[in-house]
Amino acid sequence: MNKEKIINFLFRASIAFAFLWPALSAHIRPENWLGYFPAFILDSGIPESFILWGFTLFHLIIVIWMITGRFIFIPSIVAVVFLTAVVVMNLSQMDVLFRDISLALVAIALAIQSYPFRAPNILKEKE
Amino acid sequence: MNKKVIWGIIIILVIVGAVLALAGSRATAPTTDEIEDEVNNQYATSTASTTPNNTDATEDIRMNGEIDIGGDIIEEIVIIYTDSGFSPKDVAINLGQTVIFRNESSRDFWPASNDHPIHNIDPEFDPKKRTPTGSDFSYKFPKVGTWGYHNHLRAGEGGTITVK
Numbered sequence: 001m002n003k004e005k006i007i008n009f010l011f012r013a014s015i016a017f018a019f020l021w022p023a024l025s026a027h028i029r030p031e032n033w034l035g036y037f038p039a040f041i042l043d044s045g046i047p048e049s050f051i052l053w054g055f056t057l058f059h060l061i062i063v064i065w066m067i068t069g070r071f072i073f074i075p076s077i078v079a080v081v082f083l084t085a086v087v088v089m090n091l092s093q094m095d096v097l098f099r100d101i102s103l104a105l106v107a108i109a110l111a112i113q114s115y116p117f118r119a120p121n122i123l124k125e126k127e
Numbered sequence: 128m129n130k131k132v133i134w135g136i137i138i139i140l141v142i143v144g145a146v147l148a149l150a151g152s153r154a155t156a157p158t159t160d161e162i163e164d165e166v167n168n169q170y171a172t173s174t175a176s177t178t179p180n181n182t183d184a185t186e187d188i189r190m191n192g193e194i195d196i197g198g199d200i201i202e203e204i205v206i207i208y209t210d211s212g213f214s215p216k217d218v219a220i221n222l223g224q225t226v227i228f229r230n231e232s233s234r235d236f237w238p239a240s241n242d243h244p245i246h247n248i249d250p251e252f253d254p255k256k257r258t259p260t261g262s263d264f265s266y267k268f269p270k271v272g273t274w275g276y277h278n279h280l281r282a283g284e285g286g287t288i289t290v291k
Contacts, residue, residue, distance in 0.1 A: 020139065024146040031237065031257075032244035035282035042281065060143065067135045093243050093282050 008069075011110045015079055016066040018103050023059035026052050038089045076111035080104050203227050203265070206286075208236050208278070216286030220268070226288055227265040230258050237279035238264055244282070249274055 026033040030052055034042070041051060062082075065075040083104040087097050202224045207214050210232045220226060228238040240252035252274065254264045268274060268290045277285030 020143075024143060028146070029244070031279055035243055035277075035279050037281075039281065039283075060139075063139060064136050067139070068132050069129075090243075090283050092277065092285055093241075095242050096244075 008110075008113065011106055011113070012066045012069060012072065014106050015076070015103065015110065016063045019059040019062045019066070019079070023056045023063065026055050026059075036086055036090055036093075038085075072114040073111050073116065076107045076114065079107040080111065083107065205229055206238075207231050208238070210234070212284045213238075213278070213286050217289070218286070219289040219291060222271055222290055223267070224290075225265050225267045227263050228258070229263050230260050233260060235259050235280060238276055239279045241275035241277055241285070243277050243279065246279075252276065253279075 022033060030048065033052070033055065034048060037051065037055075062075050062079055066072070083100045087094070087100050087104075090097055202221070203226075204218055204220050204224055205227045206218060206229070208228060208230050213228075218226065228236075230236050235257040237254065237257050239254070240246040240249040242248060246253045249268075252266050252268070257280070258264045268288060271290050274288045274290065275285060276288060277283075
């Protein structure tokens with residue numbers, strides 16, 4: 001395995017883990033995660049349990065997509081938008097959310113590396 | 128698809144399933160109605176024991192931050208939580224004063240110390256549960272300083288308590 005493959009895997013693993021943990025934790029300590037949702041979602045009338053399951057599903061899609069390593073540009077951009085939105089909508093919690101900015105930068109790196117919709121070399125070689 | 132990728136996805140799905148199953152088997156948390164009943168009972172007891180025949184006591188507290196009951200001075204600062212958030216958001220108090228967070232909104236709230244979500248700055252400043260509409264959570268700040276707080280259910284809402 002060359003350096004490029006290792007770096008690509010670590011980038012994807014970092015984003016995948018960052019999205020895997022909330023997907024699980026949202027069902028252990030739901031209030032911890034509901035607190036980050038914007039008011040327009042919480043006030044939409046959708047039951048909290050539905051919101052949390054949607055949150056989990058969204059996160060798991062990103063996790064699985066990152067692991068597959070295919071068309072990484074798309075989940076990377078989605079991750080950047082999501083992480084940026086979390087920070088912008090919860091600026092008062094910057095002491096905790098500053099790491100989301102770092103993760104968003106990693107996702108940007110992944111998007112640049114895979115643009116335009118290029119599969120990582122590790123997969124190309126096998127195909 | 129690469130076998131390793133498939134195995135990776137299977138392992139993650141198993142982990143997710145196990146954690147969710149574990150979360151589902153936890154002891155059932157009290158419902159909002161149960162919490163509301165409990166808090167209302169506590170509040171009713173507290174009010175009955177400290178408030179003489181003065182139906183405006185709550186208003187007095189809110190407006191003055193100080194009431195005189197049977198010669199004892201009770202100093203309380205009330206922060207009202209409405210659908211618009213906390214009001215006032217930032218409050219300065221003296222050491223020993225109690226801050227009452229009163230829920231006059233149409234939903235639950237959960238005032239607690241920063242930082243969200245672990246409330247590590249002052250772990251005692253945390254009701255550990257939702258505070259339903261019409262209920263209070265009160266806290267006496269034990270130290271001088273500026274203490275940030277937020278609504279655990281809407282982390283963007285919050286303010287500061289400055290204890291002098």
